[in-house]
Amino acid sequence: SIQDYLASGENKYGQLGISKNTVITKFTQVESRQFKDMVLCGSHSIGLLKDNILSLWGNNQYFQLGSDNVYETETQIRYFYENKIVVKQLACGDYHNLALDSNGVVYSWGSNQFGQLGSSVVLGGKNSKPTPLDFAEQVKFVQAEGQMSFARTESGKVFAFGQCNMYVCGTAELTEFPEPTHILKNVKVSKMFASSEVAFLEDFERNILVLGLNNDSQLCFPAEESDTFDGVFYQKMPKKLQMKDISFVDPAVDHVVIKMKNKSVYGCGSLFTGIQHLKNDVQSVAVSQSGYLMIQGGWAESHGQDVKGELGTGINVPAALKMKVQHERVSCREDFTLIWTPDQSNISQIFTIIGIVVGIIILGLIVFTAIWWKKNGKKRYVKMTDGKEDVIVSW
Numbered sequence: 001s002i003q004d005y006l007a008s009g010e011n012k013y014g015q016l017g018i019s020k021n022t023v024i025t026k027f028t029q030v031e032s033r034q035f036k037d038m039v040l041c042g043s044h045s046i047g048l049l050k051d052n053i054l055s056l057w058g059n060n061q062y063f064q065l066g067s068d069n070v071y072e073t074e075t076q077i078r079y080f081y082e083n084k085i086v087v088k089q090l091a092c093g094d095y096h097n098l099a100l101d102s103n104g105v106v107y108s109w110g111s112n113q114f115g116q117l118g119s120s121v122v123l124g125g126k127n128s129k130p131t132p133l134d135f136a137e138q139v140k141f142v143q144a145e146g147q148m149s150f151a152r153t154e155s156g157k158v159f160a161f162g163q164c165n166m167y168v169c170g171t172a173e174l175t176e177f178p179e180p181t182h183i184l185k186n187v188k189v190s191k192m193f194a195s196s197e198v199a200f201l202e203d204f205e206r207n208i209l210v211l212g213l214n215n216d217s218q219l220c221f222p223a224e225e226s227d228t229f230d231g232v233f234y235q236k237m238p239k240k241l242q243m244k245d246i247s248f249v250d251p252a253v254d255h256v257v258i259k260m261k262n263k264s265v266y267g268c269g270s271l272f273t274g275i276q277h278l279k280n281d282v283q284s285v286a287v288s289q290s291g292y293l294m295i296q297g298g299w300a301e302s303h304g305q306d307v308k309g310e311l312g313t314g315i316n317v318p319a320a321l322k323m324k325v326q327h328e329r330v331s332c333r334e335d336f337t338l339i340w341t342p343d344q345s346n347i348s349q350i351f352t353i354i355g356i357v358v359g360i361i362i363l364g365l366i367v368f369t370a371i372w373w374k375k376n377g378k379k380r381y382v383k384m385t386d387g388k389e390d391v392i393v394s395w
Contacts, residue, residue: 003032004029004030004031005029005032005038006027006030007030007068007337008027008309008310008311008336009309009311010043010335012043013058014057015057015059016030017057019049022133024309025314025315028221031084032052035392038329038331039092041064041092041094042092043060044056044057044060044064045058052085052192053076054076054090055074055076056074060073061093062095062096067219080107080325081272085101086101087099087101088101091149093144096108096110096111096116096117096162105138105139106132106139106151107130107131108130108131110127110128114163114178115161115162115176115178116144118133118151118159123178137154137157138154139151141154141192143193147164148162156187156189157189158184159181159182160180160183162176165270166213167198167211168194168196170184189203190202190204191246195251196253197212197253198212198219198256199211200249200256216254216269217274218253218255218270246258246260247259247260248331250292251287255267255270255287257285257287263282264279271290271291281297282296283296283328288333288334290304290305291305291311293321293330294330298325300322300323301321302321303319306337308336310336312395326341327341356359
C-alpha cells in the first residue's frame with residue numbers, strides 16, 4: 001500500500017528519496033511504499049517492506065544499495081524474500097549495511113574499507129550482495145556506525161569489526177578490527193546503544209557501562225568524575241536513568257537523548273545541563289549532529305542547531321521547528337531526517353484473525369448451549385427422602 005513520509009536535510013545523493021542535489025531545508029512530503037522499518041545511513045536510506053524486500057535509495061559508491069552499478073540511486077534487494085529469510089533488524093554505517101534475521105544470522109554488504117563487513121571480502125573492497133557471517137552462536141542485536149560494526153550474541157558477547165574510535169571498543173586509541181573480534185571479554189552485555197563516539201551498555205547484572213569520550217558529559221555524568229574500567233569509562237547511572245527503565249538511547253558525538261519506558265525523555269551532553277529532563281509522553285525522539293527532534297501529541301519539534309536543514313528550520317540556524325504531524329516515528333542521521341509511520345498491517349491482520357477466532361468460539365458456545373438446553377432444559381432432578389420428593393434442580 002502507498003504511504004508517505006516527511007524528509008528534510010542533506011540530499012546530495014538522493015538519500016531523502018527526492019531527486020539528488022535538491023536542497024531541502026523544510027520537511028517535504030515523499031510518497032512511498034509502506035515500510036515496517038526504516039534506517040538512515042551515512043548517505044543512503046533503507047526501507048524494509050513486510051515481504052522482506054529491501055528498498056534502498058541514495059549513494060551507491062560502495063555498492064551499499066545492493067547494485068554493482070555505482071550510478072544507481074534507487075534499488076531493491078530481493079535476496080531475503082527469495083530465500084524466505086525473515087529480516088528482524090537493520091543497521092547501517094556510512095557506506096555499509098547489516099541485516100539480522102529471525103534465526104540470529106547476520107548479513108553484510110557495502111564497503112569493507114576497514115573490515116566492517118566481517119566477511120571474506122578483501123580489505124578495501126566492496127560487495128553488493130548480502131553475505132551471511134559465521135558466528136559460533138546466535139546474534140541477538142547488531143549496530144553499525146561510521147566504518148564500524150557491532151554484534152551482540154545470545155550469551156552476551158560483543159564482537160566488533162571495522163574501525164573503532166578511541167574508548168568505544170574498550171581501547172584507548174583508534175583501533176581497526178579486520179574481522180569480528182570479541183571485545184570487553186569480562187563483560188556479558190544484555191543491551192547496547194552505540195554511535196561512532198560513545199556507547200551505552202548494560203551487563204547481565206544490570207550494571208551500566210558507558211564508553212567513549214566524556215568531555216561534554218555526553219556519558220551522563222560530570223566529565224571530571226569518570227572512573228576507568230579496563231581503559232573504558234565506567235559509571236553506574238543515576239537511579240532515574242537505570243537501564244531497566246530505558247527503552248531507547250540515541251547517541252550523537254557530544255550529546256545523547258534517552259527515552260524511558262514511561263515515555264519521558266532526558267538529554268545529556270553539550271546541548272543540556274546535567275541530566276536534563278526534556279518532556280513526558282514522547283512518542284519518538286532522535287538526535288542529529290547538533291540537535292534533536294521529537295514527536296509528542298501529534299506535534300514535531302526540534303531543538304539545537306540546524307546545520308543542513310535536518311531539523312526542518314534552515315541552514316546554520318537555531319532549530320525552531322513546531323509542526324503538526326500525523327506520523328509516529330522520527331529517524332535522524334547527522335544531517336538528514338525522515339518522519340514516518342511503521343507499517344503495522346501485519347499486526348492488524350493478527351488482531352483481525354484473533355477476533356474471528358474468538359467470534360467462532362463464542363458462536364460455538366452459543367450453539368452448544370442451545371442444543372444442550374433443548375435436550376436437558378425441562379428436566380427435574382429430584383431425590384427421594386422417606387418417600388417424599390425433594391427438588392434439587394428445576395427449570
